[in-house]
Structures are given as C-alpha cells and as structure tokens.
Amino acid sequence: DQQVKQNSPSLSVQEGRISILNCDYTNSMFDYFLWYKKYPAEGPTFLISISSIKDKNEDGRFTVFLNKSAKHLSLHIVPSQPGDSAVYFCAARPNNAGNMLTFGGGTRLMVKP
Amino acid sequence: GAVVSQHPSWVICKSGTSVKIECRSLDFQATTMFWYRQFPKQSLMLMATSNEGSKATYEQGVEKDKFLINHASLTLSTLTVTSAHPEDSSFYICSARYRDVSGNTIYFGEGSWLTVV
Numbered sequence: 001d002q003q004v005k006q007n008s009p010s011l012s013v014q015e016g017r018i019s020i021l022n023c024d025y026t027n028s029m030f031d032y033f034l035w036y037k038k039y040p041a042e043g044p045t046f047l048i049s050i051s052s053i054k055d056k057n058e059d060g061r062f063t064v065f066l067n068k069s070a071k072h073l074s075l076h077i078v079p080s081q082p083g084d085s086a087v088y089f090c091a092a093r094p095n096n097a098g099n100m101l102t103f104g105g106g107t108r109l110m111v112k113p
Numbered sequence: 114g115a116v117v118s119q120h121p122s123w124v125i126c127k128s129g130t131s132v133k134i135e136c137r138s139l140d141f142q143a144t145t146m147f148w149y150r151q152f153p154k155q156s157l158m159l160m161a162t163s164n165e166g167s168k169a170t171y172e173q174g175v176e177k178d179k180f181l182i183n184h185a186s187l188t189l190s191t192l193t194v195t196s197a198h199p200e201d202s203s204f205y206i207c208s209a210r211y212r213d214v215s216g217n218t219i220y221f222g223e224g225s226w227l228t229v230v
Contacts, residue, residue, distance in 0.1 A: 034219065043119070043206045043221035044157070089156065091219075101147070101208075101219060105156045 003027045004092050006104035013111050019077040021107050023090035026071060030092035034101065035064060035075045038087045047088075048075070080111045116140055117209050119222035126197055126229055133193045134225045136207030142187035143209035147219070148180075151204040163190040163207075197229040 005024045013019045031052040036044035050057040050064045063076045091101040116139040126132045144165045149157040162170040169182035181193040206224040
C-alpha cells in the first residue's frame with residue numbers, strides 16, 4: 001500500500017513558466033513533508049519542507065503548499081529553468097517514527113528552453 | 114547545507130563476495146542514519162535505520178544477515194552486502210539527520226552504484 005503517491009510520472013514545462021508537482025498521502029500520522037530533487041546516479045538533494053502546522057512555505061523560486069484536509073501537497077517552481085529538469089520526490093515523515101521518510105514514486109520534470 | 118558523503122560511488126564485485134559502503138556525515142554528528150535502495154526507475158525504499166552504538170532496525174523484508182549495518186561512530190555508518198548476488202545490484206543511498214535552527218532536515222549522500230557480476 002503506497003502511503004505517498006505522485007500520480008504524474010512525468011511533467012513537461014516551458015522555460016519561464018510555472019511547474020506544479022503534486023503529491024498525495026494517506027497516512028494521517030504524517031506531520032512533516034519534504035521535497036527532494038534527484039539527478040540520475042546521484043543522491044537526492046533537499047529542496048524545501050513544510051510542517052503540518054503550516055499550509056505554505058516559500059524559498060526563492062520554490063513554494064510548497066499543504067492541504068491537510070485533502071492530504072495533498074504540491075511543489076511550485078516559478079519561473080522554471082532548464083536546470084530544474086530532474087526527478088522530484090516528495091517524502092513524508094510520521095510524528096511517531098523518528099526521521100524515517102516514506103517517499104513517493106517521483107515525477108520527472110523536463111523544462112524545455 | 115550539511116554534507117553527507119558516500120564511498121565508493123561505484124563498485125563492481127563478483128558474485129559471492131562482500132562489499133562495504135561507507136556513509137559519513139562530514140560536518141555534523143548524526144546519531145541516526147538511514148540506508149535506502151533504489152532500483153531503476155523506482156522510488157527510494159528504506160532498508161534500515163542505523164543507530165549509533167546500537168543495532169540497526171531493519172524494514173520488513175530486508176535480510177539483516179545479508180545487509181550488515183554498523184554505526185560505530187557519530188559520523189560513520191557502513192553497509193556491508195554479504196555474499197552478493199546479481200539481484201543485489203542496485204543504487205544504495207544513505208541519509209543522516211541534521212539538526213538545524215528550523216528543526217530536523219535529512220541530507221542524503223551521493224549514492225553508491227553496486228553491480229554484482
């Protein structure tokens with residue numbers, strides 16, 4: 001049973017436009033959410049996170065929105081740049097399991113020049 | 114940000130041999146590290162939680178006698194794949210918890226490609 005789902009395996013966006021990556025979760029015990037960017041054959045790079053007590057967190061071009069009632073979060077990248085092309089993973093952490101992360105399946109973002 | 118380093122980045126070994134992968138937190142102490150495995154085009158799957166000075170906690174379905182984890186110091190955890198088989202070929206990634214002013218952030222190593230021939 002996948003507790004964290006990223007239903008779009010890929011997304012293609014034009015440079016300069018907004019990229020919106022979505023993530024849904026089922027476990028109501030999750031209280032902290034993170035987004036990672038990953039290039040092939042490299043480890044994930046932390047991008048941005050959000051606690052369940054917030055509904056929005058912004059860092060430069062990256063904004064994460066959390067809708068707890070819908071168990072849905074999204075990552076907005078604006079403006080999108082070709083260098084943003086990578087696989088993006090959302091991850092969630094339950095409030096009773098230390099820092100073990102459950103990852104979604106990933107979404108491959110392609111930003112076209 | 115905090116740095117987590119893995120070594121080696123790439124390793125090829127013969128079937129039946131053992132391989133050790135190191136995970137180091139370079140500029141912070143990590144009482145807890147995590148080992149993940151990623152198959153091609155799939156997500157990262159948690160294998161085990163490595164606790165400094167105590168036994169690792171393995172996820173269901175992960176053979177603890179095959180994937181030996183040692184967390185001997187606050188900056189080093191090792192994963193040893195014993196009696197490796199071709200199906201163990203995968204991308205192995207470690208992570209460590211870093212306590213910063215905003216709370217806890219998990220940083221990942223660069224990953225280690227293991228190919229068993």
